[in-house]
Amino acid sequence: MRLPELNPPVRLLMGPGPSNPDPRVLRALTSPILGHLDPAFLALMNEVQDDLRQVFQTKNQHTLLLSATGTSGVETMMVNLLEPGDEVIICSSGFFGQRMIEQATRTGANVRAVEVPFGEVITGALVEEELKKKPAKVVGFVHAETSTGALQPAAEIAAVARQYGALVVMDCVTSLGGLPVKIDEWGIDAASSCSQKCLGSIPGMAPATFSPRAIEAIKNRKSKVPSLYWDLNMLFNYWDGARGFHHTMSSTLVYAVREALRIVLEEGLEARWERHAKASQAFEAGLKAMELSIFTKGPVLPVIKVVNIPEGVDDLPLRKRLLEMDVEIAGGFGPLAGKTWRIGIMGTNATAKSVIALLGALEQVLAEQGYYRERGAAVAAAAEVYKG
Numbered sequence: 194m195r196l197p198e199l200n201p202p203v204r205l206l207m208g209p210g211p212s213n214p215d216p217r218v219l220r221a222l223t224s225p226i227l228g229h230l231d232p233a234f235l236a237l238m239n240e241v242q243d244d245l246r247q248v249f250q251t252k253n254q255h256t257l258l259l260s261a262t263g264t265s266g267v268e269t270m271m272v273n274l275l276e277p278g279d280e281v282i283i284c285s286s287g288f289f290g291q292r293m294i295e296q297a298t299r300t301g302a303n304v305r306a307v308e309v310p311f312g313e314v315i316t317g318a319l320v321e322e323e324l325k326k327k328p329a330k331v332v333g334f335v336h337a338e339t340s341t342g343a344l345q346p347a348a349e350i351a352a353v354a355r356q357y358g359a360l361v362v363m364d365c366v367t368s369l370g371g372l373p374v375k376i377d378e379w380g381i382d383a384a385s386s387c388s389q390k391c392l393g394s395i396p397g398m399a400p401a402t403f404s405p406r407a408i409e410a411i412k413n414r415k416s417k418v419p420s421l422y423w424d425l426n427m428l429f430n431y432w433d434g435a436r437g438f439h440h441t442m443s444s445t446l447v448y449a450v451r452e453a454l455r456i457v458l459e460e461g462l463e464a465r466w467e468r469h470a471k472a473s474q475a476f477e478a479g480l481k482a483m484e485l486s487i488f489t490k491g492p493v494l495p496v497i498k499v500v501n502i503p504e505g506v507d508d509l510p511l512r513k514r515l516l517e518m519d520v521e522i523a524g525g526f527g528p529l530a531g532k533t534w535r536i537g538i539m540g541t542n543a544t545a546k547s548v549i550a551l552l553g554a555l556e557q558v559l560a561e562q563g564y565y566r567e568r569g570a571a572v573a574a575a576a577e578v579y580k581g
């Protein structure tokens with residue numbers, strides 16, 4: 194029997210990513226395939242590097258796309274910067290901080306965790322306390338903790354880490370393209386992100402950037418990078434050096450990121466951050482109108498809201514109903530499963546249209562479950578933010 198034609202539903206993607214890609218990104222995906230060593234493709238890689246530097250706000254020569262999702266970025270930073278026995282401090286305030294601890298631990302490094310409860314933020318003072326006990330080669334943290342919705346004080350953590358001579362590693366998977374990420378100004382030595390959230394491309398690529406200090410540390414390793422696929426010496430030989438074969442990079446995925454970056458830079462970073470901030474304000478106004486509260490104790494991210502599920506509301510049936518309306522949000526992670534929703538306002542969806550559609554759908558499904566306040570109030574509150 195032949196399979197039917199592929200016809201996936203067209204969802205409004207308001208979870209923690211992927212967000213809906215811009216139609217221009219989807220058009221770029223249908224461009225002709227190029228070989229990974231074709232001069233036309235190599236030129237395109239250079240263009241992407243230039244645009245990535247602008248988006249990361251860095252002069253780092255060593256800036257590239259990794260051929261996999263956001264997880265690969267953190268993995269690459271860890272396996273290149275750490276060796277067995279190295280001292281490393283990882284800040285954790287949620288699921289992705291814990292994951293970074295796991296990724297660092299697997300290198301054989303001696304991982305010391307600076308942890309706060311889910312929803313709170315790590316301060317520079319906490320990191321300093323740990324560094325005073327014993328120096329560390331690397332301090333790692335998650336800028337935008339997607340599991341709790343908290344914005345970590347990146348500049349503060351980086352300043353303390355540098356003061357004690359550590360390399361600063363940042364996961365900016367959820368923040369890049371949606372709120373300020375200033376690699377050079379903050380003194381970040383290695384940072385990585387993803388393609389499918391605030392940058393507005395599709396899943397499959399991880400933008401990353403490395404300072405001269407980070408590259409020096411990699412050059413001074415005593416042992417080989419244990420992973421051939423994520424070995425930055427080899428990857429930069431392909432991206433920036435002799436252009437030797439490393440892996441068959443997907444030209445299609447690179448086209449998609451190239452178009453997404455073009456859109457980001459056409460809009461302008463400041464304007465894009467403002468658009469996300471406005472959508473966040475509108476969404477929060479809607480939540481307030483529905484008497485829904487945010488879980489996060491620290492500064493709340495504009496691009497992801499972790500919302501407490503009210504008493505008496507059943508998580509899974511509610512999300513199933515939303516999906517029937519082609520609206521996706523996500524459930525909580527780890528200890529927050531069943532207790533919170535993760536709602537993303539990212540990329541093309543940081544708009545009045547998407548926020549109002551989402552709030553309308555939420556009002557409907559909440560009312561269906563008997564959680565009924567003033568129907569229409571959330572949509573009205575969000576619309577008011579966009580008025581005039």
Ligand SMILES: Cc1ncc(COP(=O)(O)O)c(C=O)c1O
Nearest residue numbers: 262263264289337339366367387
């Ligand atoms: C903060 C953070 N780090 C890492 C990841 C992993 O990224 P990916 O799912 O693209 O591999 C995510 C995914 O949501 C994330 O939110």
